[in-house]
Amino acid sequence: MDERNAAHRMLEDDIAAKVLGIRLQHAAGGEATLTMTVTAEMVNGHYLAHGGYLFAFADTAFAAACNSHGPVTVASGAEVSFITPAHVGDELTAVATERVRYGRNGIYDVTVYRNGHPDDVVLEFRGRSRTIER
Amino acid sequence: MDERNAAHRMLEDDIAAKVLGIRLQHAAGGEATLTMTVTAEMVNGHYLAHGGYLFAFADTAFAAACNSHGPVTVASGAEVSFITPAHVGDELTAVATERVRYGRNGIYDVTVYRNGHPDDVVLEFRGRSRTIER
């Protein structure tokens, strides 16, 4: 268990993340690991997990990673590629790593994978962060 | 009112979109307009609308636009820039337009704006689509 930091406090206040059942496993030093189960409420008109919810999951991992340093940091943008569809009941893991920080900016990569298999990738996400409080 | 097309049928089956209260105003010819109200369940740990929900809204508009042609079309990826934060009670509009189609691929731009003011932009989204059924 990590010591509690700004990322933990932020996730506690994140109602949207709670509604999605997102669980913070680890956040420290610009890295974070979170888990989420795909529920029947998350499917789109093609009966697959809605890309928006998958994005929200990755985005929450990104937020946990970039806020683990302390200062309030927000997303300025992101790029996502959907690799394979996710289905109801899939247990997803999001692993966020810091790629680079420069000035008040940062770039973080998030991989979302399925059922504990890091090679069974659901999406790849690259987020751009900006620290708004020094 | 548009005649009903594949986009309308898809949205009717989109449980995730229903949960978010997303309303389809128009979808035809590669374009779509949708609306959504930011609720108290959509805020993140900074008390702003979670980027993931805003993305989900834009992504739904993108899906409505690219499926309005008929064949089943899915998102292969997207790029999003967050312009201004959204708050509880904001009435959001997403307008999706088709930029180009080539082979089974397409590029669609979505602008999300606030309270009926097209210049009060919340996010800019560019989605990449792929048709999986001819």
Next chain:
Amino acid sequence: MDERNAAHRMLEDDIAAKVLGIRLQHAAGGEATLTMTVTAEMVNGHYLAHGGYLFAFADTAFAAACNSHGPVTVASGAEVSFITPAHVGDELTAVATERVRYGRNGIYDVTVYRNGHPDDVVLEFRGRSRTIER
């Protein structure tokens, strides 16, 4: 002919753009139109115009558009989709338009098309700008 502005002066100093034979047709009010001919020096190992040169062309149009307002503005990043290959002898046009400006940031879209046909698209580019001088 536009009146000369910061974009024109910038392009005159842009040695790289001169080497590529890029010609500025118009730049004002956040918009720009440029032309370039694909030469035998621009092909890659697949005998098609190198994506890097096509990107450089789009990026130059983006720079002309965002600097047409006056203050020095640089690219913080970009997203590009390659639509169709370009060949030696193709006459390319890049049209850059401003999508949104917020604070010191901006988003610009550039379409590169071939031989005067706006529907014969070579690439779609979205650039993120940042003004570094007020």
Next chain:
Amino acid sequence: MDERNAAHRMLEDDIAAKVLGIRLQHAAGGEATLTMTVTAEMVNGHYLAHGGYLFAFADTAFAAACNSHGPVTVASGAEVSFITPAHVGDELTAVATERVRYGRNGIYDVTVYRNGHPDDVVLEFRGRSRTIER
């Protein structure tokens, strides 16, 4: 020295890469390392290395990595973030790594850094590839 593979043969035919003085150091197994010196011909109107040439360098590393497997593979798109400017005389290294392959698609990350210091990052690039020959 690697054994020669498809990436080496491709780079030999890449006139654009030769014009830029790009040197292939290594390419195998989905990874590649290349070097390039910033010359006086590569500067833009702000007297910094033109983003287009930096992109071309990263894009060439991406092409070497994704073609090192053998089948002809092209770029379908890319996302780039410019981290710090590069100046005439800078010795740049591009390191491309494979993130994921799925079907005929792949995602590759390229970091360009300066003067042998991997922490002195010039740009971060994420490319999307598509294999066109099985």
